[in-house]
Amino acid sequence: xxxxxxxxxxxxxxxxxxxxxxxxxxxxxxxxxxxxxxxxxxxxxxxxxxxxxxxxxxxxxxxxxxxxxxxxxxxxxxxxxxxxxxxxxxxxxxxxxxxxxxxxxxxxxxxxxxxxxxxxxxxxxxxxxxxxxxxxxxxxxxxxxxxxxxxxxxxxxxxxxxxxxxxxxxxxxxxxxxxxxxxxxxxxxxxxxxxxxxxxxxxxxxxxxxxxxxxxxxxxxxxxxxxxxxxxxxxxxxxxxxxxxxxxxxxxxxxxxxxxxxxxxxxxxxxxxxxxxxxxxxxxxxxxx
Amino acid sequence: xxxxxxxxxxxxxxxxxxxxxxxxxxxxxxxxxxxxxxxxxxxxxxxxxxxxxxxxxxxxxxxxxxxxxxxxxxxxxxxxxxxxxxxxxxxxxxxxxxxxxxxxxxxxxxxxxxxxxxxxxxxxxxxxxxxxxxxxxxxxxxxxxxxxxxxxxxxxxxxxxxxxxxxxxxxxxxxxxxxxxxxxxxxxxxxxxxxxxxxxxxxxxxxxxxxxxxxxxxxxxxxxxxxxxxxxxxxxxxxxxxxxxxxxxxxxxxxxxxxxxxxxxxxxxxxxxxxxxxxxxxxxxxxxxxxxxxxxxxxxxxxxxxxxxxxxxxxxxxxxxxxxxx
Amino acid sequence: xxxxxxxxxxxxxxxxxxxxxxxxxxxxxxxxxxxxxxxxxxxxxxxxxxxxxxxxxxxxxxxxxxxxxxxxxxxxxxxxxxxxxxxxxxxxxxxxxxxxxxxxxxxxxxxxxxxxxxxxxxxxxxxxxxxxxxxxxxxxxxxxxxxxxxxxxxxxxxxxxxxxxxxxxxxxxxxxxxxxxxxxxxxxxxxxxxxxxxxxxxxxxxxxxxxxxxxxxxxxxxxxxxxxxxxxxxxxxxxxxxxxxxxxxxxxxxxxxxxxxxxxxxxxxxxxxxxxxxxxxxxxx
Numbered sequence: 080x081x082x083x084x085x086x087x088x089x090x091x092x093x094x095x096x097x098x099x100x101x102x103x104x105x106x107x108x109x110x111x112x113x114x115x116x117x118x119x120x121x122x123x124x125x126x127x128x129x130x131x132x133x134x135x136x137x138x139x140x141x142x143x144x145x146x147x148x149x150x151x152x153x154x155x156x157x158x159x160x161x162x163x164x165x166x167x168x169x170x171x172x173x174x175x176x177x178x179x180x181x182x183x184x185x186x187x188x189x190x191x192x193x194x195x196x197x198x199x200x201x202x203x204x205x206x207x208x209x210x211x212x213x214x215x216x217x218x219x220x221x222x223x224x225x226x227x228x229x230x231x232x233x234x235x236x237x238x239x240x241x242x243x244x245x246x247x248x249x250x251x252x253x254x255x256x257x258x259x260x261x262x263x264x265x266x267x268x269x270x271x272x273x274x275x276x277x278x279x280x281x282x283x284x285x286x287x288x289x290x291x292x293x294x295x296x297x298x299x300x301x302x303x304x305x306x307x308x309x310x311x312x313x314x315x316x317x318x319x320x321x322x323x324x325x326x327x328x329x330x331x332x333x334x335x336x337x338x339x340x341x342x343x344x345x346x347x348x349x350x351x352x353x354x355x356x357x358x359x360x361x362x363x364x365x366x367x368x
Numbered sequence: 369x370x371x372x373x374x375x376x377x378x379x380x381x382x383x384x385x386x387x388x389x390x391x392x393x394x395x396x397x398x399x400x401x402x403x404x405x406x407x408x409x410x411x412x413x414x415x416x417x418x419x420x421x422x423x424x425x426x427x428x429x430x431x432x433x434x435x436x437x438x439x440x441x442x443x444x445x446x447x448x449x450x451x452x453x454x455x456x457x458x459x460x461x462x463x464x465x466x467x468x469x470x471x472x473x474x475x476x477x478x479x480x481x482x483x484x485x486x487x488x489x490x491x492x493x494x495x496x497x498x499x500x501x502x503x504x505x506x507x508x509x510x511x512x513x514x515x516x517x518x519x520x521x522x523x524x525x526x527x528x529x530x531x532x533x534x535x536x537x538x539x540x541x542x543x544x545x546x547x548x549x550x551x552x553x554x555x556x557x558x559x560x561x562x563x564x565x566x567x568x569x570x571x572x573x574x575x576x577x578x579x580x581x582x583x584x585x586x587x588x589x590x591x592x593x594x595x596x597x598x599x600x601x602x603x604x605x606x607x608x609x610x611x612x613x614x615x616x617x618x619x620x621x622x623x624x625x626x627x628x629x630x631x632x633x634x635x636x637x638x639x640x641x642x643x644x645x646x647x648x649x650x651x652x653x654x655x656x657x658x659x660x661x662x663x664x665x666x667x668x669x670x671x672x673x674x675x676x677x678x679x680x681x682x683x684x685x686x687x688x689x690x691x692x693x694x
Numbered sequence: 695x696x697x698x699x700x701x702x703x704x705x706x707x708x709x710x711x712x713x714x715x716x717x718x719x720x721x722x723x724x725x726x727x728x729x730x731x732x733x734x735x736x737x738x739x740x741x742x743x744x745x746x747x748x749x750x751x752x753x754x755x756x757x758x759x760x761x762x763x764x765x766x767x768x769x770x771x772x773x774x775x776x777x778x779x780x781x782x783x784x785x786x787x788x789x790x791x792x793x794x795x796x797x798x799x800x801x802x803x804x805x806x807x808x809x810x811x812x813x814x815x816x817x818x819x820x821x822x823x824x825x826x827x828x829x830x831x832x833x834x835x836x837x838x839x840x841x842x843x844x845x846x847x848x849x850x851x852x853x854x855x856x857x858x859x860x861x862x863x864x865x866x867x868x869x870x871x872x873x874x875x876x877x878x879x880x881x882x883x884x885x886x887x888x889x890x891x892x893x894x895x896x897x898x899x900x901x902x903x904x905x906x907x908x909x910x911x912x913x914x915x916x917x918x919x920x921x922x923x924x925x926x927x928x929x930x931x932x933x934x935x936x937x938x939x940x941x942x943x944x945x946x947x948x949x950x951x952x953x954x955x956x957x958x959x960x961x962x963x964x965x966x967x968x969x970x971x972x973x974x975x976x977x978x979x
Contacts, residue, residue, distance in 0.1 A: 096584050097584055100584035100586035100587065103585075103589075104481055106473070107473050107474070107476050107480075107481060110469070110470050110473030110474050110477065111473070111474040111478065111490060113470055113474075114470055114471065114474040114494060114497075114557075115474075115490065115494065115497070117553045117556070118493055118496055118497040120508070120512070121504065121505065124511075125508075128511070172404070174404075176401045176404030176405070177404040177405035177406075177407065180398075180401035180402050180405035183401070184398055184401060184402070185402070185405070186785070190405075192409075193405045193408060193409070195679060195683075196408040196409045196412055198675070198679050199676060200408050202607075202610045202611070202672070202674075202675035202678075203614070203668065204613070204614025204616065204641055204668070204671055205614070205616060206614070206616045206641045206664070207415060207419070207614070207664055207667065207668050208415075209648075210418075210419065210644065210648070210660075210661065211415050211419065213648075214418045214421070215418065234411060237407060238408055241404075241405070254818060254820055255822055255824060255825075256783075257780065257783070257816075257818060257822070258816075258818065258824070259824075259835075259839075260780060260783070261778065261780065261811055261815055261816035261818075261889065261898075262811070262812070262815065262835065262836035262888065262889065262892055263808050263809065263812025263813070263815075263836065263840065263892060263894075264808070264835070264836060265391075265808055265839070267394050267398070272839060273824055273826075273835075277824070277825055277826050279826075291499060292499070294501075295499075295500075295503065295504070296501070296502075297501070297616075298502070298617055298645060301645055301648065301649070302648050305649070322501055322503045322617075325503050325504070325507060326506070326621075329503070329507045329510055329511075330510075330621060337511065341511075344503070344507050344508075348500065348501075348504055351500075351501065352496065355495070355496060355499050391806055391808075394808075
């Protein structure tokens with residue numbers, strides 16, 4: 080006892096250390112607030128500026144030429160949905176199958192490489208995707224198109240879906256695979272019917288998060304979908320998308336268009352937040368024993 | 369003892385199902401999965417190849433001078449990448465200077481200090497911030513951030529730090545500094561969440577050992593946590609850099625888009641991604657388009673290298689905790 | 695028997711209904727005590743560079759219960775998993791020797807391990823009903839995924855398997871409830887029913903009671919007793935009383951070697967090897 084007392088620091092120094100610790104704690108707290116602040120600032124202005132410009136016409140009408148008030152982004156909303164659907168058609172099978180390979184097959188070393196490439200791929204700037212798909216689909220067919228936009232978004236989804244699929248498949252206990260094998264069931268049926276089904280919620284979650292992510296992408300659409308102020312009648316025509324329209328309007332000099340841009344941003348943000356929140360609720364029940 | 373060669377029924381059983389025939393769905397499923405997994409590598413090669421193909425003329429024409437030249441003149445068809453490389457590097461650097469301390473501090477608060485019931489909500493909020501599209505940050509940047517910067521922060525900076533060349537010159541609002549700030553906001557979530565993963569992987573034993581020496585809370589963080597996690601946090605910063613370099617829309621909307629190199633952070637600038645976004649569909653000559661492709665190639669190579677470095681740093685440290693965050 | 699299912703390879707063997715149909719009548723039904731199910735000679739197994747089994751030679755009789763005992767790490771589970779090639783899930787395994795089931799080499803080049811596992815079913819230490827499936831779906835999944843679709847047949851097989859697993863009376867009124875809604879002991883019996891539904895020739899059990907309470911354990915042991923007349927059961931257990939209670943023959947493994955193999959009574963009352971004696975009398979392990 081007496082020995083410990085000897086090495087107690089002097090009281091003054093001790094309280095200075097305590098004070099410093101408390102001050103740093105406060106500072107860290109302030110930093111955490113600062114990190115969160117932009118979300119609230121953005122949401123606040125989206126609602127303040129966007130809500131007033133939002134009406135029924137916004138969802139049902141085409142953009143009006145400059146100078147005319149009103150109009151909407153109906154074509155952009157539909158365009159976004161169309162291209163998201165096409166993106167899912169490309170991104171989900173490739174991503175899920177790749178995730179299955181990483182989780183169920185392959186040697187640790189080879190899979191480490193594949194994971195590595197997926198992560199690197201995920202870091203490629205989205206504008207680059209636009210350029211590549213431009214060369215692959217716009218130049219040969221001599222037209223900007225919904226196809227090109229969908230492909231660009233779909234390719235961006237592949238690494239996202241692949242990694243989340245792998246992560247949830249790994250959580251499925253080995254016992255289920257063994258039980259299936261011991262019943263003499265073929266491996267691919269075990270994977271598709273038992274393992275994937277068990278992890279289905281998690282996979283769907285991953286897909287929805289990936290879709291929410293690409294739904295807000297603008298850069299890959301600039302030279303693929305291009306944008307369109309009217310309805311697109313074919314998928315081989317240029318098509319509008321919500322983020323594209325927001326961009327065009329935001330950098331325009333017209334007040335009417337600025338208000339439309341805010342309204343569009345509010346809608347886009349709401350869709351993305353709803354997707355993200357519902358995914359969180361969905362995945363809350365995800366537990367394997 | 370020679371077994372009585374089994375009962376007839378069992379013999380039938382093994383022979384009847386086509387042993388090799390039953391395996392082909394299994395084998396083809398495996399191959400399909402492998403092909404899907406390999407699309408990642410194939411896509412990287414494809415992207416690199418297409419950008420190279422698109423920029424071959426420019427590479428042949430300008431060679432390495434392209435990187436160092438400041439010319440950008442579609443009329444005389446002379447192109448150089450330097451102003452864009454400069455703009456990209458400096459804006460990313462500004463972003464890192466702002467975002468890394470803030471992000472790491474927020475991650476420290478989350479793992480070491482925040483009350484347990486607050487942690488999940490904060491994490492959720494940060495994930496939501498990560499979900500905000502670039503174009504919305506850009507819109508907010510144009511109409512909210514830029515006016516505020518122009519009328520308040522920049523004015524104050526000019527007053528207090530105006531002796532530095534960084535904060536001199538006319539204030540337009542759209543500027544290198546505005547670009548850096550908007551990128552900082554956009555990379556905060558990834559830096560925070562990767563840092564958090566890193567900090568969580570610091571063994572509790574480290575902390576307990578420091579506490580046992582009589583250290584205060586902050587001293588524990590400094591001695592045990594930060595020193596242990598230093599390399600991983602550096603990896604988080606590099607990953608943030610990778611994202612910063614490629615940010616397109618929001619930057620394009622606030623940085624001013626003028627290929628000038630100025631000491632002042634109040635001056636407009638231009639980044640690789642922005643110039644591609646703005647001029648790609650307007651490129652009238654082949655050489656113009658080639659030059660833009662070469663800018664894309666430069667951007668791709670740099671981001672891939674930065675990402676590889678980040679992944680390596682994070683991987684060796686925390687066994688694959690990386691890459692989880694979009 | 696004009697059974698359309700007859701064409702399906704899975705249902706051609708049916709040890710349960712076999713006495714009634716009796717296709718192999720000449721081979722002294724049920725009374726031949728020493729018909730050999732597994733004939734194993736010089737069997738060794740390696741995990742990478744580590745040898746887990748050394749030169750095992752054993753003949754396991756059909757339609758009886760054989761217990762495999764030994765201290766943990768002795769290779770008893772490895773041996774069990776080698777019997778239906780489940781060990782192949784671990785990368786880098788390698789075997790040598792001869793392993794035959796009713797005279798057929800299970801490791802012959804053309805043999806599909808999936809088919810082997812259809813003939814040699816397995817129940818695991820931890821009960822593992824498929825969480826997305828109902829009780830009925832769990833029992834029938836093996837048949838369904840192997841292409842059996844006949845509803846009447848499936849319904850029959852469902853009841854039969856659940857009855858054999860002594861679970862029918864407890865679950866017959868809520869077959870569509872999730873399999874994981876059952877209690878631990880019931881879940882394990884559901885897994886047994888699931889394994890029995892594909893009518894394997896042999897049922898392997900890897901410490902099936904280790905996570906169950908005594909009452910549930912008693913039920914499973916009773917069930918093993920009932921299966922004896924129609925099935926070849928091989929059970930790995932670390933519980934010597936259990937081995938003594940429910941097996942006809944017992945094999946003692948130690949350090950990857952088969953030390954002694956004999957009638958259960960002999961192993962426990964009068965073992966010939968001093969290591970066996972030390973183990974069964976509780977002096978080590």
